[in-house]
Amino acid sequence: MTSDEKNFIEIKGVSKHFGDVVAVDNVDLAIKKGELFSILGASGSGKTTLLRILAGLEIPSQGSILIDGVDMTSVAPYNRPVNIMFQNYALFPHMSVFENIAYGLKKEGLQKESIEEKVQKMLALVKLEGYENRKPNQLSGGQSQRVALARSLVKEPKVLLLDEPMAALDKKLRQSTQFELMDIHYELGITFVIVTHDQEEAMTLSDRIAIMEQGQFVQIGSPNLIYENPRSKFVADFLGxxxxxxxxxxxxxxxxxxxxxxxxxxxxxxxxxxxxxxxxxxxxxxxxxxxxxxxxxxxxxxxxxxxxxxxxxxxxxxxxxxxxxxxxxxxxxxxxxxxxxxxxxxxxxxxxxxxxxxxxxxxxx
Amino acid sequence: MLNQRSRFIFSALCFGFAFLYIPILLVIIYSFNDSRLVTVWGGWSFRWYVELFNNENILNAALLSFQIAAITATFATIMGTMAGFIMARIKKFRGRLLFSGMIASPLVMPEVITGLSLLLLFVSLQDFIGWPTSRGMNTITIAHITFSMAYVAVIIQSRLTEINESLEEAAMDLGARPLRVLWDITLPIIFPAMISGWLLSFTLSLDDLVIASFVSGPGATTLPMLIFSKVRLGVSPDINALATILIVVVTLGLCIAAWITSRQNRSAK
Missing domain, CATH: 2.40.50.140 (Nucleic acid-binding proteins)
Structure with a gap:
């Protein structure tokens, strides 16, 4: 059995409580290697919390997380082979575009030459050559998003997590960026997990979608399957x-x-x-x-x-x-x-x- | 009608500024007065500045004040930053409300009360543990740190709440351990706020008369204390010169702080 056939990310019985609030309620999920997987839900459905659990920024109250067969449940975010792109991009304002992208590589202790090479490769991938000396406040929304994407991809993570990647872009830009994101996913073969509330975005991008409601998955499947065979009234109403x-x-x-x-x-x-x-x-x-x-x-x-x-x-x-x-x-x-x-x-x-x-x-x- | 009203507002503004700044301006002008009498103009001269720099008492007091201000500013910035950090980043801990109240209380406490209570503290400490052996520079510095750090804590806290926490999370996600995140991300971003906190504490300490008078002992006279005691014997012209120098120092400090803050606001946008 090769690793392509195995489940690459396994979420087993994961729950997260914040005081009395149950954000994620006993969730099971398996994602395959190289998949572009979306978690779709309204705000407050617990989708971002689940993403943060995958990134290691929240520790689940119950359950376990396996990535590539290794238990990651209590591994700190800085030791996980996972990177996240935040909704607000979270670019470091006091660093240039180059320094932002190079930050993760520097923490790995790489040589200067190979950092330079990898950052240039990333800049080419997101079509931002020549912008390395700009500061984040000199970038447009679309450019900031590309820098954030480059920064989270440059360490070649096993899994890339994207929190509402398109939410801050206007509609025209969003559509072209969606296709670029799909190209990048195809080119790198990294497993993508996207959290979104935008059903159109989830439909265009994903191999599979999980629809989340009140901390639980109500249906998981390909966009086509969910659209044509919704399991419940809620799913049917939510999608289209x-x-x-x-x-x-x-x-x-x-x-x-x-x-x-x-x-x-x-x-x-x-x-x-x-x-x-x-x-x-x-x-x-x-x-x-x-x-x-x-x-x-x-x-x-x-x-x-x-x-x-x-x-x-x-x-x-x-x-x-x-x-x-x-x-x-x-x-x-x-x-x-x-x-x-x-x-x-x-x-x-x-x-x-x-x-x-x-x-x-x-x-x- | 509108014109009349705006003329009224304009003249009120001028009057207000004149009321505030003409006395200061007069002090500056009279510091260059050649006459021995403060109220009589006797032509331009630098003689009081020369006299000032030959007066050992004043120079010693000035040196002491600047030393205290520098030490105070440095410690207040370090401790105030830590307090502000806890207030902004740790949402829940036992006694948070008490902690935040105690951080803020020196801001509203009358100086007389602060001075008196610190004096009582120092006296009873001397009785019980034999320290401080004498009151002077050390006690004044400690007293100044206690109230200045409250100002720094407020500045740092408000700056930190402006910064999105996802910046720190992003750094951690990219492989930086928590201490590294503090060093690489948080501190550089709040550094301008720390500088303005330092300058503010420096001016507050340099400026303080009341608290210093309470906790000082024999032999330790700060500049404000010296000026105050000299003025009680009648205003001598060298005080004008001293006041002018102080005005220049404080104004410079405030301008630098304002410049740093405005630059930081611009880069935040």
């Missing part, structure tokens, strides 16, 4: 837009569950192996999986309902409609603006909504 519609179970057996969903026009059947233990369920439907037309759909495989456009937003690449169905429920629909024509569906128009039945998901709480 979704219509959550109330439904009541009318019948269930070994193979299927039949629910009554008023918003989607009556009875729906789901293949289900897992038994639902509550009678109130939620039917979830992503807005982009609903088709909106002015004419009655003719496709027999699809179900359809009638409604009136209540609200409508034009975003350029797509339009978002809020349609009030005959039963009085509001369903959100998004439509790609594939043709370069004037919007044909407007406010108060009568429209038909249709969808493939396998786009529907039945979710518990």
């Amino acid at each position: 837009n979704i219509n959550l519609l109330e439904a009541t179970i009318t019948e269930q057996n070994d193979k299927e569950i039949v629910v009554d969903c008023a918003a989607l026009g009556g009875e729906l059947k789901f293949d289900q192996t897992e038994q639902a233990n509550a009678s109130e369920m939620t039917v979830a439907l992503r807005p982009e999986k609903v088709m909106i037309e002015k004419n009655i759909p003719t496709n027999d495989d699809q179900s359809h309902i009638k409604g009136i456009v209540e609200d409508f937003g034009y975003f350029g690449n797509l339009s978002i409609y809020r349609v009030k169905t005959e039963s009085g429920h509001v369903i959100q629909v998004s439509k790609q603006n594939r043709d370069r024509v004037e919007q044909s569906i407007k406010w108060e128009d009568e429209v038909y909504l249709s969808w493939d039945n396998d786009s529907l998901m039945l979710l518990g709480e």
